[in-house]
Amino acid sequence: MEYLKTIGVMVAVMLLPIWMAAQTVPISPKGNKLDFSAQLSGHKVRATFTDFSGTVSFNPGNLADAHFEFAIKTAGLRCETKSQADELKDAHFFDAGKYREMTFKSESVSKDMPSSVVYQVKGKLTIKGATKPVTLQLIATQMGGGYVFRGSFTLDRSAYMIGDHGEMDDKLSCFLELKTGS
Numbered sequence: 001m002e003y004l005k006t007i008g009v010m011v012a013v014m015l016l017p018i019w020m021a022a023q024t025v026p027i028s029p030k031g032n033k034l035d036f037s038a039q040l041s042g043h044k045v046r047a048t049f050t051d052f053s054g055t056v057s058f059n060p061g062n063l064a065d066a067h068f069e070f071a072i073k074t075a076g077l078r079c080e081t082k083s084q085a086d087e088l089k090d091a092h093f094f095d096a097g098k099y100r101e102m103t104f105k106s107e108s109v110s111k112d113m114p115s116s117v118v119y120q121v122k123g124k125l126t127i128k129g130a131t132k133p134v135t136l137q138l139i140a141t142q143m144g145g146g147y148v149f150r151g152s153f154t155l156d157r158s159a160y161m162i163g164d165h166g167e168m169d170d171k172l173s174c175f176l177e178l179k180t181g182s
Helices: 002-020 082-089
Strands: 023-026 033-040 043-049 052-058 067-073 101-111 118-127 130-143 146-156 171-179
Touching: 033 082, 043 082, 052 146, 118 146, 130 171
Parallel strands: none
Antiparallel strands: 023 052, 033 043, 033 171, 052 067, 067 101, 101 118, 118 130, 130 146, 146 171
């Protein structure tokens, strides 16, 4: 009987790396969004991107293998009015005709403290051909067969050549919701 217990423990130890490995899963085709609001030409504008693609590798027990890589279609930008969306899609702002996607690729995923529920996802964000470091602060919620990641980051719009000084807020507070699984 002791022999069977020993074998069971050995099998569990051998399988532990498999259980702890982060699985790469696609980003869900629906339910994702990147929101921001800003003063634009004297008016408050709320904008949302919803067309995402990419993959996420995530296991909260093994952050060393975690990885986020996704693209957001700039033509998918939506606002309260069509004229606001058209203005933000033009060459002066996101230039959706020339730059069809903005992309994010993580370099590390960590937590400030083991008890924290906020993950620091550091990586490179590319918008309009400019690539800059950014840190996404995300909370992960297990849902169904995947995760929902919700959080925020600050975007320095001038670093990405989005609009001119004084035309729009310099720092944009962005909210991200990213879903994996079905």
